[in-house]
Amino acid sequence: MLISKKIFGGGVTVPHRKNTAQCETVKMDVPEKVVIPMLQHVGAPCQLVVKKGDIVRVGQVIGISSKYVSAPIHSSVSGTVTNIVQVINSSGMYIDAVEIKADGKQEIHESVKPPVYSNDAELLELIKESGLVGLGGAGFPTHVKLAPQVDKKIDILIVNGAECEPYITADYREIVENSWNIISGINILMDLLKVDNVLIGIEDNKPEAIKVLTDLANTSDKINVVKLKSRYPQGAEKMLIYSLTGRKVPPGKLPLDVGVVVMNVNSVSFVAEYVKTGMPLIKKRVTVDGPAVMNPSNVEVLIGTPLGDVFEFCGGFKTEPYKIIMGGPMMGVAQPSLQNPVLKYTNALLAFDRESGELPKESPCIRCGKCVKACPMNLLPLFLNLNAIHGNIDGLKKYNAMDCIECGSCSYVCPAKRHLVHSIRLGKALLKKESMNKT
Ligand code: SF4
Ligand code: SF4
Numbered sequence: 001m002l003i004s005k006k007i008f009g010g011g012v013t014v015p016h017r018k019n020t021a022q023c024e025t026v027k028m029d030v031p032e033k034v035v036i037p038m039l040q041h042v043g044a045p046c047q048l049v050v051k052k053g054d055i056v057r058v059g060q061v062i063g064i065s066s067k068y069v070s071a072p073i074h075s076s077v078s079g080t081v082t083n084i085v086q087v088i089n090s091s092g093m094y095i096d097a098v099e100i101k102a103d104g105k106q107e108i109h110e111s112v113k114p115p116v117y118s119n120d121a122e123l124l125e126l127i128k129e130s131g132l133v134g135l136g137g138a139g140f141p142t143h144v145k146l147a148p149q150v151d152k153k154i155d156i157l158i159v160n161g162a163e164c165e166p167y168i169t170a171d172y173r174e175i176v177e178n179s180w181n182i183i184s185g186i187n188i189l190m191d192l193l194k195v196d197n198v199l200i201g202i203e204d205n206k207p208e209a210i211k212v213l214t215d216l217a218n219t220s221d222k223i224n225v226v227k228l229k230s231r232y233p234q235g236a237e238k239m240l241i242y243s244l245t246g247r248k249v250p251p252g253k254l255p256l257d258v259g260v261v262v263m264n265v266n267s268v269s270f271v272a273e274y275v276k277t278g279m280p281l282i283k284k285r286v287t288v289d290g291p292a293v294m295n296p297s298n299v300e301v302l303i304g305t306p307l308g309d310v311f312e313f314c315g316g317f318k319t320e321p322y323k324i325i326m327g328g329p330m331m332g333v334a335q336p337s338l339q340n341p342v343l344k345y346t347n348a349l350l351a352f353d354r355e356s357g358e359l360p361k362e363s364p365c366i367r368c369g370k371c372v373k374a375c376p377m378n379l380l381p382l383f384l385n386l387n388a389i390h391g392n393i394d395g396l397k398k399y400n401a402m403d404c405i406e407c408g409s410c411s412y413v414c415p416a417k418r419h420l421v422h423s424i425r426l427g428k429a430l431l432k433k434e435s436m437n438k439t
Contacts, residue, residue, distance in 0.1 A: 001214040002226045004201070006246055008239040010376035012409045014232045014330065016205055017166040020287050020296045025173050027300045028313045030102050034077050034304030036062065037087050037097040040344040041133040042140045043069030048096060054081045059112035059280050062098050071131045071141040071344075075109075076282035076302035077102040087340065090326075090333040091429070097341070100304070113278045120148075120192055130274045131281040131344070136160055136171070136235070136264030137327055139345035142271075145261055146192060152256050154193050158244055159186060159200040161209060161265040162228055162235035165328025168348040170285045171265045173298050175202070175209040178269050183216045185272035186223060193261060198223040199244045200265075203230040232330065233407040237262050239376055251377075251403045266347075281344055288314045290350035292321040292357075301342045307349055308338030323357030325350045330408040360417035371410035371420060377403050381410035381420045388427030393434055396427045404428065 039045035046063030050056060056075040063073035075098075083099040117123045128143035159182070163171040175182065186198055200217065202210050204227050217223040228234055228243050238249045240262060247258040255262050270281065282303055289296040294315030301310055307324065311317065325332040326346055342349075371381040380399055387395030401424060410420040 001210060002224050004226050004228050004243045006243050007229050007231060008234075008242045008376050009378070010374050010409065011231045011233060011239070012374050012412050013230075014166050014412065016230070017289075018169050018172070018205070019167070020169045020289055020298050021172055021206075023169070023173075023296065023298045025177060025285055025298045025300050028302070028305065028310065030077055030104055030106060030302065031305045031309045033079075033082070033099060033101050033306075034302060035085065035087065035097050035099050035306065035339070035341045036073060036076065036304035037089065037095045037341065037343065038063045038073060039089060039093075039095045040073060040139065040303075041071045042138065043067065043071070043144075045095060046070060046073050048084065048098065050081050050098060052081055052083060055079075056081060056100060057107045057109035059282060060109035061111070069141055069144055071133050071143070072129060072280075074131055074280040074282050075100060076304050078105050078107040079103045088336070112280070114276060115274070115278050123188075123192055127271065127274070129280070130270075132267060132270055132274070133281070133344050134264055135266040135270065135284070135345060135347070137331065137345050137347050139343075142263070142267060145263070146189070149256055153259055154195055154256065154261055155197060155259045156245060156261075157186070157189055157193055157195045157198045158240060158255075158260055158262045159198060159265055159268055160235055160237075160240055160262055161200055161202040161206075161213070162240055163206070164203060164230065164232045164235040165330055165348075167289045167350055168287045168328050169298060170287045170347045172206055172209050173285060174266050174269055175206075176212055179212045179216055181269040181272045182213065182265055183223070185268035185270070188271055188275060189263065189268065190222065195261075196222045200225045201228050201234075201240050201244050202226070203228050203234055205230045232409065233376060233405070236376070236405050236407060238405070251400065284342060284344065284346055286310065286342060286346055287348040289348070290325075290352050290356075292317045292319050292351040292353045294318045303344055304341045306339050306341055307335060310342060310349055311338070311351060317351060319353045321351040322354040323352045325352070330412070331406060359419065362418050363416045365416050365418060368415060370413045370415065371418075374409040374413045376407065376409060377405055379404055381424065382418070384427060385418055385420050385423045388423040388430070391430060393430060396431055401427045401431060
């Protein structure tokens with residue numbers, strides 16, 4: 001085990017609240033119905049390949065896309081397609097979704113069988129067919145990340161087990177429950193990427209996870225577990241790369257540009273499981289917690305399960321939920337309805353009561369500079385906030401709004417309770433709209 005002495009600039013110390021760290025994953029029953037949206041990743045939405053009335057089985061493809069940056073979508077249940085509906089995603093877009101009434105039998109589709117491959121290209125194609133996207137919350141299609149780059153040499157595979165957001169323990173549970181799968185996935189990926197240096201980053205507040213993986217990694221001189229200082233947002237790609245390698249990803253560039261591929265522990269583990277069984281991505285471990293939840297738990301949930309069913313499985317609410325967040329409290333997205341489904345990249349569902357969930361009232365900026373100090377991307381959040389509020393496109397560009405990783409550190413430290421990250425998200429949406437209008 002190695003210890004990282006490097007730490008990125010900025011960031012904040014947040015309370016960990018990892019209440020579910022010792023909660024072994026429990027499998028949720030098959031829900032009565034699932035709603036599976038045709039966009040659950042960064043990139044192009046999928047087109048439906050089923051229609052109302054069709055009988056589907058577990059693992060059957062129900063959505064595909066011819067676009068490169070996309071990932072196919074599979075049915076998580078066996079049953080009947082009862083409707084094609086529309087759901088609103090986190091960017092406010094309406095997305096087609098397949099509603100399937102489950103028959104409870106969970107019959108497996110005939111396409112699901114251990115895959116056979118004889119070269120890297122075939123394995124990469126299989127990973128695409130598995131529907132895998134980044135399971136740490138980012139949702140970037142994995143096959144794109146792993147595709148060989150003619151002009152770029154990858155020499156380090158980073159496995160992200162940092163899990164720096166409060167509450168979430170989904171990655172932690174993967175490490176302690178399925179550590180062998182992670183090592184097996186790493187071996188497959190080392191072969192595919194042709195790298196012989198793997199660094200697994202884990203924050204120092206998870207000693208058991210560090211121990212479990214260090215014991216296994218000790219069998220290889222190519223894999224090292226690195227203990228990282230707990231500091232939010234340690235698990236963000238750019239921060240993690242710096243803490244583990246000292247390499248800095250320049251603005252507008254990708255990890256590939258500094259010779260690194262970063263994969264979440266759950267994604268790595270999934271690759272190993274998929275190669276063994278051929279079962280595509282149809283389920284997800286979700287941490288369910290928050291002050292309004294009766295029984296905080298880690299739950300294995302079928303993708304498309306309505307959020308309300310998941311909370312019900314955890315004993316329901318002990319107080320009226322005021323805000324439901326998908327993801328962590330720092331970077332997660334508030335959900336407008338308990339009918340919304342669990343997605344491929346859902347790693348947590350948090351329910352807050354009014355006291356803990358209400359957005360504090362804003363007061364004028366006092367120019368204290370705390371947000372500037374906290375920003376790990378060296379941005380000036382107070383100016384981004386001003387320009388976003390006034391819809392000033394030039395100002396948003398001048399202060400590099402697109403470099404914001406939406407970590408929320410600035411909002412967390414602001415004594416005036418300015419809704420900094422909310423406004424910056426809106427500012428980024430304005431910039432995206434403007435660039436789309438130009439093309
Ligand atoms: S400006 Fe963006 S990157 Fe910087 S602290 Fe705020 S949310 Fe994080
Ligand atoms: S932390 Fe808040 S009050 Fe201080 S400069 Fe930033 S926006 Fe203004």
